[in-house]
Amino acid sequence: xxxxxxxxxxxxxxxxxNLTVYCNSSSVFSSxxxxxxxxxxxxxxxxxxxxxxxxxxxxxxxxQFGDARKDSSLHITAAQTGDTGLYLCAGGGYNNxxxxxxxxxxxTVKP
Amino acid sequence: xxxxxxxPTHLIKTRGQQVTLRCSSQSGHNxxxxxxxxxxxxxxxxxxxxREEENGRxxxxxxxxxxxxxxxxxxxxxxxLELDDSALYLCASSxxxxxxxxxxxxxxxxxTVT
Numbered sequence: 001x002x003x004x005x006x007x008x009x010x011x012x013x014x015x016x017x018n019l020t021v022y023c024n025s026s027s028v029f030s031s032x033x034x035x036x037x038x039x040x041x042x043x044x045x046x047x048x049x050x051x052x053x054x055x056x057x058x059x060x061x062x063x064q065f066g067d068a069r070k071d072s073s074l075h076i077t078a079a080q081t082g083d084t085g086l087y088l089c090a091g092g093g094y095n096n097x098x099x100x101x102x103x104x105x106x107x108t109v110k111p
Numbered sequence: 112x113x114x115x116x117x118x119p120t121h122l123i124k125t126r127g128q129q130v131t132l133r134c135s136s137q138s139g140h141n142x143x144x145x146x147x148x149x150x151x152x153x154x155x156x157x158x159x160x161x162r163e164e165e166n167g168r169x170x171x172x173x174x175x176x177x178x179x180x181x182x183x184x185x186x187x188x189x190x191x192l193e194l195d196d197s198a199l200y201l202c203a204s205s206x207x208x209x210x211x212x213x214x215x216x217x218x219x220x221x222x223t224v225t
Contacts, residue, residue, distance in 0.1 A: 004153075035216075042115070042201050042216030043154070088153050098167050099144070099214070101153030 003027060004091055004102035012108040016078055021105040023089030024071045031092040032065055032072045036085045037104070043088055079109045115204050115217035123223045124192050132187045132220045136204030142166070143185040144214065145177060148199040160185055189222075197224045 004025045013019055023032070031050045035043035047056050049065035049072065056063045062075040072089055090101045116135045124130050136143050142161045146154035156169035160179035174190040183204070189196055199221050203214040 006153075033214075040218065042203070042218050044216070045214065048213070090153070098156055098159075098169065100156065101146075103151070103153045 003100040004089055006087075006089060006102035006105050008105060009103070010106050010108075012110065013079055015081055015109055015111050018075070018077050019079060019107070020073055020075045021087055021107070022071070022073050023102055025091060026070065027091065028069050029091035030069075032069070033090045033092070033099075034063055034072070034074055035088040035090065037088060038085045076107075079107075081109050081111050083107060084109050115202060115215050117200075117202055117217040117220050119220060120218070121221045121223075123225065126192055126194060126224055128192050129188065129190045130192060130222060132189075132200050132202075132222070133184065134187070134202035134204075134217055135184045136202075137206075137215050140204035140206045140215070141183050142205045143179055143183065144203045144205075145185070145187045146201040146203065147171075147196075148201055148219070149195075150198070154201055157187070192224045194224050197222060 004023055007022045031048055033048045034046045036046055037043040047058055047063045052067045052069045054065045060077045064073050086104045086106050088101050088104045090099045092099050115137050118133045144159040145157040147157055148154040157171050157175055158168040158177055159166045163179045176188045179185045199219040201216050201219045203216045205214045
């Protein structure tokens with residue numbers, strides 16, 4: 001059982017569309033990270049959020065950490081085919097040596 | 112700057128055998144964490160090594176063990192392999208003071224147990 005629930009599990013959209021994926025938990029995290037993973041590769045860190053309510057922008061990607069530090073969302077504006085991949089969220093505990101991952105959202109952006 | 116490297120890239124073992132996977136951390140990084148990623152799942156934390164000592168462990172049995180060397184490279188050893196051990200094994204390194212906040216992953220080792 002994953003501690004972090006990600007939704008949707010799969011998402012297929014056309015290039016140019018906007019999308020939001022979610023990461024929810026009943027636990028409080030000291031930090032939350034988003035990664036993108038492509039087939040045959042390890043996850044690549046996109047962003048770390050540490051403050052409740054924090055919003056971070058990375059070009060067309062907007063990340064939000066919930067006020068209660070239990071959930072997060074990732075919004076992509078005007079998706080491109082290069083955004084295709086597995087998006088993973090991961091929550092860090094307060095002991096700084098354990099990280100729990102969700103099962104991921106598999107995004108496909110079609111041309 | 113060299114990134115995180117892992118070897119081998121693929122490995123096929125038989126149930127009951129033992130396996131050793133290797134990871135070289137990114138230059139300057141003194142912390143290595145190991146994860147198991149089953150097909151269709153997110154990575155599951157196995158354990159972390161900091162300055163050659165185990166610094167936290169996930170819910171994995173003792174047949175999963177590790178080492179970290181003075182140059183901060185690391186090994187993951189799995190004894191008495193089971194079919195369910197088939198997965199992508201990832202290591203991630205982080206630098207002093209970064210802990211889990213700034214982890215950089217290697218490409219993984221794909222282990223198949225038959």
